[in-house]
Amino acid sequence: MDIRFLGGAGEVGRSGFLLEGSKNILLDYGIKLDRKTEYPEQADRVDAVVISHAHLDHSGYTPTLYNSAFPAAFGTLPTRDLSELLINDSIKINRLQKTGQRFVKRELRELVNNYIPCNYRNPVEFGEYSVTLHDAGHISGSAITEIEGRKGRVLAYTGDFKPEPQTLHHGAELVKCDVLITESTYAMKDHPDRTQLRRKFIDHVKDVMDSNGVALVPVFAVGRAQEMLAMLQEEGLADRVFLDGMAKAATEIVMDYHGFIDNPQVLQKAMSNARWIQTPRDRSHALGGGTIILTTAGMLNGGPVLNYITKLNRNSHIFLTGYQAEGTNGRNLIEGRPLEIDEGTVRIKTPFSFYDFSAHAGRTDLFNYIRKAEPETVICVHGDKDNSEKMSEELKLEGFDAHAPKIGERMSIEF
Ligand SMILES: [Zn+2]
Ligand SMILES: [Zn+2]
DSSP states (O other), rough: EEEEEOEEESSOOOOOOESSSSSEEEEOOHHHHHHHHSOOOOOOOOOOEOOOOOHHHTTTTGGGGSSSSEEEEEHHHHHHHHHHOOOOOOOOHHHTTTOSSSHHHHHHHHHHHHHEOOTOOOEEEETTEEEEEOSSSTTOOOOOEEEEEEOOOOOEEOOOOOOSSSSSOOOOOOOSEEEEEEEOOTTTTTOOOHHHHHHHHHHHHHHHHHHOEEEEEOOOOOOOOOHHHHHHTTTTTTGEEEEEEEEHHHHHHHHHTGGSSHHHHHHHHHHHSSEEEOSSHHHHTTTTTTEEEEEETTTTSSSSSHHHHTSTTTTTEEEEEEEEOOTTTHHHHHTTEEEEEEEEOOOOSSSSEEOOOSOOOHHHHHHHHHHHOOHHHHHHSSOOHHHHHHHHHHHHHHOOOOOOOTOOOOOEOOO
């Protein structure tokens, strides 16, 4: 079998790995949302696509497969609905930015029509292959893909995964395999201890509210928003929360399939305690102080967060909680540059902090997971070039046949 790396190799974003065998199976097909959107290489003949999870760097380009063909799409139900939500939004953003449309709604509808919903640990036969999804512990519906060939060899693809538990997820399931395609986002960095981080974050948020400031927490609509909401509920703070942006629709989908998360009752309570922004009056109420605003976009690139960030009172604080990609306003803020808002630039004086609530495996967990999965071959993707290459070198020293491929590369594996 050959693997072609269409994107997401030596970079974070636009993941796309094409397995070429008796059937061609594409693992993810996403876009890269930097200053301008980047796309993976074209996939020629695709018999099926597996979508590991809804984030656009894994799902965002899948509709292009349905221009003139109808490949099967495998994934969980939350992934189907959350992808549809995020892809629809990306169509809108593209239209606003006039960046040119790569696909239209009809193709997105075809994706949904050809979707085969999978439950975790339930093998689905596809030609001579057997495809099984396992809980990846990253966001609702996220999956580690296991593909078994006729000769009994097993290939696993982690997608984005987290072995350590979060409020709404227990850790990723271990999948023993011969070939492992793994993310390497944090191959060189461990995350801080989650319990301590949470304590520090909550104390800080309370301090800001006690001085009548606004705790502005920019979040990704899918994943971080629900995780933060559940955490604030557990801390008895959900009734101080105002939610804005796409997080509402995303949280509703997550609750529709509550079997895919842990502690759904906590999220349910959080939803009824928090206030959803509906009118301009709600917005000014949220800005009144002593409040927490959870809103998209997580990297401050568009979305309602930009309505708030210039209007915060002087005791307010910005809490960044996730990865801020190169070229985004979030990165601008961290590096002391002005933000680009409505075709102008604005310097933000509100202080900010970064709390590393990552939903990805940190270095120690990543290496431990690989050791326990016991593959012969490890392929490091979804990481900056440096990270993936260093990780591959270290794995070689441990005796693995490790690789850090480049985009466009093709690799043969025994399968
Ligand atoms: Zn993700
Ligand atoms: Zn990703």
